[in-house]
Amino acid sequence: MYLIDQVTKVLAVALLEPGRVVPVLEPVLQLRLVRNPGAAFSFATGATWVFTVIAVVVVVAVLRVARRLGSRGWAVALGLVLAGAAGNLTDRLLRAPGFARGHVVDFLELPNWPVFNVADSAICTAAVLVVVLALRGTDVDGRREARAPAQDAGGAEGAGDAARRPRA
Template identity: 60%
Template sequence: MNGSSAHDADVPVRRRGVALIPILAGVAAAAYAADVVSKVLVVAEMTPGSPVSLIDGVLEFRLVRNSGAAFSMATGYTWVLTFVALAVVAVIVRFARRLGSLGWVVGLGLVLGGALGNLTDRLVRSPGPLRGHVVDFIQVGSWWPTFNLADSAVVCGAVLLVVLTLLGYDYDGTTTGWAARRSGHRPTDGEDDGDA
Protein backbone atom coordinates (compact mmCIF):
# COMPACT_ATOMS: atom_id res chain seq x y z
CA MET A 1 0.00 0.00 0.00
CA ASN A 2 1.55 3.33 -1.02
CA GLY A 3 -0.35 5.41 1.54
CA SER A 4 -1.86 7.81 -1.03
CA SER A 5 -5.44 8.91 -0.50
CA ALA A 6 -7.95 11.60 -1.35
CA HIS A 7 -6.55 13.44 1.67
CA ASP A 8 -3.13 13.56 0.00
CA ALA A 9 -4.67 14.87 -3.22
CA ASP A 10 -6.32 17.64 -1.21
CA VAL A 11 -2.96 18.96 0.06
CA PRO A 12 -2.18 21.17 -3.00
CA VAL A 13 -5.66 22.73 -2.77
CA ARG A 14 -5.15 23.51 0.92
CA ARG A 15 -1.69 24.95 0.21
CA ARG A 16 -3.15 27.19 -2.49
CA GLY A 17 -5.91 28.22 -0.06
CA VAL A 18 -3.29 29.25 2.50
CA ALA A 19 -1.42 31.17 -0.21
CA LEU A 20 -4.62 33.05 -1.13
CA ILE A 21 -5.42 34.07 2.46
CA PRO A 22 -3.33 37.29 2.23
CA ILE A 23 -5.35 38.32 -0.85
CA LEU A 24 -8.60 37.59 0.98
CA ALA A 25 -7.37 39.64 3.94
CA GLY A 26 -6.23 42.48 1.67
CA VAL A 27 -9.57 42.73 -0.16
CA ALA A 28 -11.46 42.58 3.13
CA ALA A 29 -9.19 45.21 4.70
CA ALA A 30 -9.59 47.56 1.73
CA ALA A 31 -13.40 47.24 1.77
CA TYR A 32 -13.46 47.69 5.54
CA ALA A 33 -11.16 50.72 5.52
CA ALA A 34 -13.11 52.43 2.73
CA ASP A 35 -16.34 51.91 4.66
CA VAL A 36 -15.02 53.09 8.03
CA VAL A 37 -13.24 56.16 6.63
CA SER A 38 -16.28 57.20 4.58
CA LYS A 39 -18.56 56.88 7.62
CA VAL A 40 -16.21 58.87 9.85
CA LEU A 41 -16.09 61.68 7.28
CA VAL A 42 -19.85 61.68 6.73
CA VAL A 43 -20.65 61.75 10.46
CA ALA A 44 -18.12 64.56 11.02
CA GLU A 45 -19.20 66.70 8.07
CA MET A 46 -22.92 66.08 7.56
CA THR A 47 -26.10 66.83 9.48
CA PRO A 48 -29.12 64.49 9.32
CA GLY A 49 -31.84 66.06 7.18
CA SER A 50 -29.40 68.16 5.16
CA PRO A 51 -28.55 66.13 2.03
CA VAL A 52 -25.76 67.08 -0.35
CA SER A 53 -26.66 66.70 -4.04
CA LEU A 54 -23.86 65.36 -6.25
CA ILE A 55 -25.85 64.70 -9.43
CA ASP A 56 -29.22 66.42 -9.35
CA GLY A 57 -32.02 63.89 -8.95
CA VAL A 58 -29.66 60.95 -9.36
CA LEU A 59 -27.07 60.82 -6.58
CA GLU A 60 -26.82 62.52 -3.22
CA PHE A 61 -25.29 62.04 0.21
CA ARG A 62 -27.92 61.85 2.96
CA LEU A 63 -26.91 60.91 6.53
CA VAL A 64 -29.25 58.26 7.95
CA ARG A 65 -28.95 56.01 11.02
CA ASN A 66 -30.19 52.53 10.15
CA SER A 67 -31.18 49.94 12.77
CA GLY A 68 -31.88 47.35 10.07
CA ALA A 69 -29.92 45.33 7.55
CA ALA A 70 -28.60 46.40 4.16
CA PHE A 71 -30.84 48.89 2.38
CA SER A 72 -32.85 49.48 5.60
CA MET A 73 -34.43 46.01 5.65
CA ALA A 74 -35.30 44.25 8.96
CA THR A 75 -35.44 47.52 10.88
CA GLY A 76 -35.57 46.91 14.62
CA TYR A 77 -33.68 43.61 14.59
CA THR A 78 -30.25 45.10 15.23
CA TRP A 79 -29.11 42.55 17.83
CA VAL A 80 -30.15 39.62 15.59
CA LEU A 81 -28.30 41.16 12.64
CA THR A 82 -25.21 41.58 14.82
CA PHE A 83 -25.08 37.86 15.50
CA VAL A 84 -25.78 37.05 11.84
CA ALA A 85 -22.82 39.25 10.84
CA LEU A 86 -20.61 37.54 13.44
CA ALA A 87 -21.62 34.14 12.04
CA VAL A 88 -20.85 35.25 8.46
CA VAL A 89 -17.40 36.49 9.49
CA ALA A 90 -16.68 33.24 11.39
CA VAL A 91 -17.73 31.04 8.45
CA ILE A 92 -15.61 32.98 5.93
CA VAL A 93 -12.54 32.90 8.18
CA ARG A 94 -12.95 29.15 8.80
CA PHE A 95 -13.58 28.48 5.09
CA ALA A 96 -10.61 30.54 3.86
CA ARG A 97 -8.03 27.71 3.91
CA ARG A 98 -10.15 25.66 1.48
CA LEU A 99 -10.28 28.35 -1.21
CA GLY A 100 -8.48 27.67 -4.48
CA SER A 101 -10.17 30.23 -6.72
CA LEU A 102 -9.03 33.84 -6.94
CA GLY A 103 -12.54 34.93 -7.95
CA TRP A 104 -14.01 33.33 -4.84
CA VAL A 105 -11.29 34.95 -2.73
CA VAL A 106 -12.20 38.40 -4.06
CA GLY A 107 -15.93 37.80 -3.63
CA LEU A 108 -15.62 36.50 -0.08
CA GLY A 109 -13.13 39.27 0.75
CA LEU A 110 -15.71 41.89 -0.27
CA VAL A 111 -18.43 40.16 1.77
CA LEU A 112 -16.09 39.88 4.76
CA GLY A 113 -14.99 43.52 4.61
CA GLY A 114 -18.56 44.75 4.23
CA ALA A 115 -19.85 42.55 7.04
CA LEU A 116 -17.07 43.81 9.34
CA GLY A 117 -17.83 47.43 8.40
CA ASN A 118 -21.48 47.26 9.41
CA LEU A 119 -20.66 45.01 12.37
CA THR A 120 -18.33 47.72 13.68
CA ASP A 121 -21.22 50.20 13.62
CA ARG A 122 -23.46 47.76 15.51
CA LEU A 123 -20.79 47.27 18.17
CA VAL A 124 -19.59 50.86 18.75
CA ARG A 125 -22.32 53.29 17.73
CA SER A 126 -25.32 54.44 19.73
CA PRO A 127 -27.66 53.38 21.22
CA GLY A 128 -25.15 50.78 22.48
CA PRO A 129 -23.15 47.58 21.88
CA LEU A 130 -24.95 44.97 19.73
CA ARG A 131 -27.69 47.56 19.08
CA GLY A 132 -25.73 50.28 17.31
CA HIS A 133 -27.30 51.91 14.28
CA VAL A 134 -25.43 51.66 10.98
CA VAL A 135 -24.44 54.87 9.19
CA ASP A 136 -25.94 55.01 5.69
CA PHE A 137 -25.37 57.95 3.37
CA ILE A 138 -25.53 57.07 -0.35
CA GLN A 139 -28.88 57.83 -2.00
CA VAL A 140 -29.46 56.86 -5.63
CA GLY A 141 -32.61 58.50 -6.97
CA SER A 142 -35.73 58.62 -4.81
CA TRP A 143 -36.65 54.97 -5.34
CA TRP A 144 -33.62 53.19 -3.84
CA PRO A 145 -32.99 52.87 -0.08
CA THR A 146 -30.03 54.73 1.40
CA PHE A 147 -26.92 52.54 1.77
CA ASN A 148 -23.19 52.66 2.50
CA LEU A 149 -19.94 51.24 1.11
CA ALA A 150 -20.19 48.14 3.32
CA ASP A 151 -23.59 47.30 1.80
CA SER A 152 -22.09 47.80 -1.68
CA ALA A 153 -19.17 45.49 -0.89
CA VAL A 154 -21.47 42.74 0.41
CA VAL A 155 -23.79 42.96 -2.59
CA CYS A 156 -20.95 43.09 -5.15
CA GLY A 157 -19.18 40.18 -3.47
CA ALA A 158 -22.38 38.10 -3.34
CA VAL A 159 -23.18 38.82 -6.99
CA LEU A 160 -19.64 37.79 -7.99
CA LEU A 161 -19.99 34.50 -6.08
CA VAL A 162 -23.35 33.75 -7.73
CA VAL A 163 -21.92 34.47 -11.21
CA LEU A 164 -18.88 32.26 -10.55
CA THR A 165 -21.13 29.45 -9.34
CA LEU A 166 -23.45 29.71 -12.37
CA LEU A 167 -20.47 29.67 -14.74
CA GLY A 168 -18.99 26.60 -13.02
CA TYR A 169 -16.03 28.11 -11.18
CA ASP A 170 -15.94 26.31 -7.82
CA TYR A 171 -14.50 27.67 -4.58
CA ASP A 172 -11.64 25.15 -4.56
CA GLY A 173 -10.39 26.10 -8.03
CA THR A 174 -12.05 23.24 -9.91
CA THR A 175 -14.43 23.84 -12.80
CA THR A 176 -17.66 22.26 -13.99
CA GLY A 177 -20.18 22.98 -16.73
CA TRP A 178 -19.40 25.99 -18.94
CA ALA A 179 -16.11 26.78 -17.20
CA ALA A 180 -14.88 23.21 -17.65
CA ARG A 181 -15.84 23.14 -21.33
CA ARG A 182 -14.16 26.52 -21.87
CA SER A 183 -10.91 25.26 -20.34
CA GLY A 184 -11.03 22.01 -22.32
CA HIS A 185 -11.57 19.87 -19.21
CA ARG A 186 -13.47 16.67 -19.95
CA PRO A 187 -15.45 15.34 -16.95
CA THR A 188 -14.58 11.79 -15.95
CA ASP A 189 -17.14 9.09 -15.17
CA GLY A 190 -19.19 10.11 -12.19
CA GLU A 191 -18.15 13.78 -12.46
CA ASP A 192 -20.89 16.31 -13.08
CA ASP A 193 -20.43 18.16 -16.36
CA GLY A 194 -22.98 20.79 -15.39
CA ASP A 195 -25.49 19.90 -18.12
CA ALA A 196 -29.09 19.12 -17.28
Protein backbone atom coordinates in the same frame (compact mmCIF):
# COMPACT_ATOMS: atom_id res chain seq x y z
CA MET B 1 -12.58 47.91 1.50
CA TYR B 2 -13.18 47.74 5.26
CA LEU B 3 -10.93 50.75 5.80
CA ILE B 4 -12.67 52.71 3.03
CA ASP B 5 -16.03 51.90 4.62
CA GLN B 6 -14.94 53.07 8.05
CA VAL B 7 -13.23 56.25 6.82
CA THR B 8 -16.25 57.25 4.69
CA LYS B 9 -18.57 56.68 7.66
CA VAL B 10 -16.41 58.85 9.91
CA LEU B 11 -16.43 61.58 7.24
CA ALA B 12 -20.18 61.27 6.73
CA VAL B 13 -20.88 61.65 10.45
CA ALA B 14 -18.48 64.60 10.72
CA LEU B 15 -19.56 66.48 7.60
CA LEU B 16 -23.24 65.69 6.95
CA GLU B 17 -26.30 66.84 8.85
CA PRO B 18 -28.79 64.02 9.50
CA GLY B 19 -31.50 63.94 6.82
CA ARG B 20 -30.10 66.88 4.81
CA VAL B 21 -29.56 66.05 1.12
CA VAL B 22 -26.26 66.98 -0.53
CA PRO B 23 -26.33 66.56 -4.33
CA VAL B 24 -23.19 64.96 -5.78
CA LEU B 25 -24.01 63.76 -9.31
CA GLU B 26 -27.57 64.89 -9.84
CA PRO B 27 -29.88 63.16 -10.35
CA VAL B 28 -27.95 59.91 -9.85
CA LEU B 29 -26.14 60.27 -6.51
CA GLN B 30 -26.72 62.30 -3.42
CA LEU B 31 -25.53 62.13 0.18
CA ARG B 32 -27.98 61.81 3.07
CA LEU B 33 -26.88 60.79 6.57
CA VAL B 34 -29.13 58.13 8.08
CA ARG B 35 -28.60 55.86 11.09
CA ASN B 36 -30.12 52.48 10.33
CA PRO B 37 -31.00 50.13 13.20
CA GLY B 38 -32.30 47.45 10.80
CA ALA B 39 -31.32 45.77 7.58
CA ALA B 40 -31.78 46.97 4.00
CA PHE B 41 -34.91 49.05 3.45
CA SER B 42 -34.96 49.57 7.26
CA PHE B 43 -36.32 46.04 7.62
CA ALA B 44 -36.66 44.72 11.21
CA THR B 45 -35.52 47.89 12.94
CA GLY B 46 -36.33 46.40 16.34
CA ALA B 47 -34.01 43.44 15.86
CA THR B 48 -30.61 45.14 15.71
CA TRP B 49 -29.03 42.48 17.92
CA VAL B 50 -30.12 39.78 15.44
CA PHE B 51 -28.16 41.50 12.66
CA THR B 52 -25.18 41.72 15.00
CA VAL B 53 -25.28 37.94 15.52
CA ILE B 54 -25.75 37.32 11.78
CA ALA B 55 -22.75 39.53 10.97
CA VAL B 56 -20.57 37.63 13.47
CA VAL B 57 -21.66 34.30 11.94
CA VAL B 58 -20.90 35.58 8.41
CA VAL B 59 -17.43 36.81 9.43
CA VAL B 60 -16.58 33.48 11.10
CA ALA B 61 -17.95 31.47 8.14
CA VAL B 62 -15.95 33.48 5.60
CA LEU B 63 -12.77 33.07 7.64
CA ARG B 64 -13.31 29.31 7.81
CA VAL B 65 -13.98 28.97 4.07
CA ALA B 66 -10.97 31.17 3.28
CA ARG B 67 -8.64 28.30 4.22
CA ARG B 68 -9.88 26.33 1.17
CA LEU B 69 -9.65 29.17 -1.34
CA GLY B 70 -8.08 28.29 -4.66
CA SER B 71 -10.02 30.66 -6.87
CA ARG B 72 -9.15 34.30 -7.38
CA GLY B 73 -12.82 35.11 -8.08
CA TRP B 74 -13.99 33.48 -4.85
CA ALA B 75 -11.19 35.23 -2.95
CA VAL B 76 -12.45 38.59 -4.21
CA ALA B 77 -16.09 37.72 -3.51
CA LEU B 78 -15.42 36.47 0.01
CA GLY B 79 -13.09 39.40 0.69
CA LEU B 80 -15.90 41.77 -0.24
CA VAL B 81 -18.38 39.87 1.96
CA LEU B 82 -15.91 39.92 4.84
CA ALA B 83 -15.19 43.63 4.48
CA GLY B 84 -18.88 44.50 4.20
CA ALA B 85 -20.00 42.33 7.10
CA ALA B 86 -17.13 43.54 9.29
CA GLY B 87 -17.82 47.18 8.38
CA ASN B 88 -21.46 47.02 9.40
CA LEU B 89 -20.61 44.83 12.41
CA THR B 90 -18.23 47.52 13.63
CA ASP B 91 -21.11 49.99 13.58
CA ARG B 92 -23.40 47.58 15.42
CA LEU B 93 -20.78 46.94 18.10
CA LEU B 94 -19.40 50.43 18.63
CA ARG B 95 -22.03 53.02 17.71
CA ALA B 96 -24.99 54.37 19.67
CA PRO B 97 -27.27 53.36 21.21
CA GLY B 98 -24.92 50.70 22.60
CA PHE B 99 -22.88 47.54 22.22
CA ALA B 100 -24.42 45.01 19.79
CA ARG B 101 -27.35 47.41 19.23
CA GLY B 102 -25.57 50.18 17.33
CA HIS B 103 -27.10 51.78 14.29
CA VAL B 104 -25.29 51.47 10.95
CA VAL B 105 -24.24 54.72 9.29
CA ASP B 106 -25.70 55.01 5.79
CA PHE B 107 -25.08 58.02 3.56
CA LEU B 108 -25.15 57.15 -0.17
CA GLU B 109 -28.45 57.54 -1.98
CA LEU B 110 -29.47 56.61 -5.51
CA PRO B 111 -32.88 57.34 -7.04
CA ASN B 112 -35.57 54.89 -5.90
CA TRP B 113 -33.15 53.03 -3.65
CA PRO B 114 -32.63 53.05 0.12
CA VAL B 115 -29.69 54.94 1.61
CA PHE B 116 -26.64 52.67 1.90
CA ASN B 117 -22.89 52.68 2.60
CA VAL B 118 -19.65 51.26 1.20
CA ALA B 119 -20.03 48.03 3.20
CA ASP B 120 -23.46 47.45 1.67
CA SER B 121 -21.98 48.03 -1.80
CA ALA B 122 -19.26 45.47 -1.11
CA ILE B 123 -21.83 42.88 -0.03
CA CYS B 124 -24.03 43.49 -3.11
CA THR B 125 -21.03 43.33 -5.44
CA ALA B 126 -19.97 40.06 -3.79
CA ALA B 127 -23.47 38.64 -4.30
CA VAL B 128 -23.31 39.34 -8.03
CA LEU B 129 -19.83 37.82 -8.24
CA VAL B 130 -20.99 34.69 -6.36
CA VAL B 131 -23.83 34.23 -8.86
CA VAL B 132 -21.41 34.57 -11.78
CA LEU B 133 -18.99 32.08 -10.21
CA ALA B 134 -21.81 29.63 -9.50
CA LEU B 135 -23.12 29.90 -13.07
CA ARG B 136 -19.62 29.24 -14.39
CA GLY B 137 -19.35 26.21 -12.10
CA THR B 138 -16.29 27.50 -10.25
CA ASP B 139 -15.82 25.99 -6.78
CA VAL B 140 -14.22 27.80 -3.86
CA ASP B 141 -11.12 25.63 -4.25
CA GLY B 142 -10.77 26.73 -7.89
CA ARG B 143 -12.01 23.54 -9.55
CA ARG B 144 -14.77 23.69 -12.12
CA GLU B 145 -17.75 21.38 -12.01
CA ALA B 146 -17.86 18.76 -14.75
CA ARG B 147 -20.75 19.39 -17.11
CA ALA B 148 -23.06 16.64 -18.33
CA PRO B 149 -22.64 15.60 -21.98
CA ALA B 150 -24.79 17.53 -24.44
CA GLN B 151 -27.91 15.86 -25.76
CA ASP B 152 -29.33 16.24 -29.25
CA ALA B 153 -33.02 16.82 -29.99
CA GLY B 154 -33.70 13.07 -29.88
CA GLY B 155 -32.19 12.75 -26.42
CA ALA B 156 -29.13 10.75 -27.52
CA GLU B 157 -25.95 11.70 -25.73
CA GLY B 158 -22.93 12.44 -27.84
CA ALA B 159 -24.80 12.22 -31.14
CA GLY B 160 -22.30 14.59 -32.66
CA ASP B 161 -19.47 12.24 -31.68
CA ALA B 162 -21.14 9.28 -33.42
CA ALA B 163 -21.43 11.27 -36.63
CA ARG B 164 -17.69 12.00 -36.57
CA ARG B 165 -16.63 8.38 -35.91
CA PRO B 166 -15.74 6.23 -38.92
CA ARG B 167 -18.19 3.40 -39.58
CA ALA B 168 -16.93 -0.13 -39.43
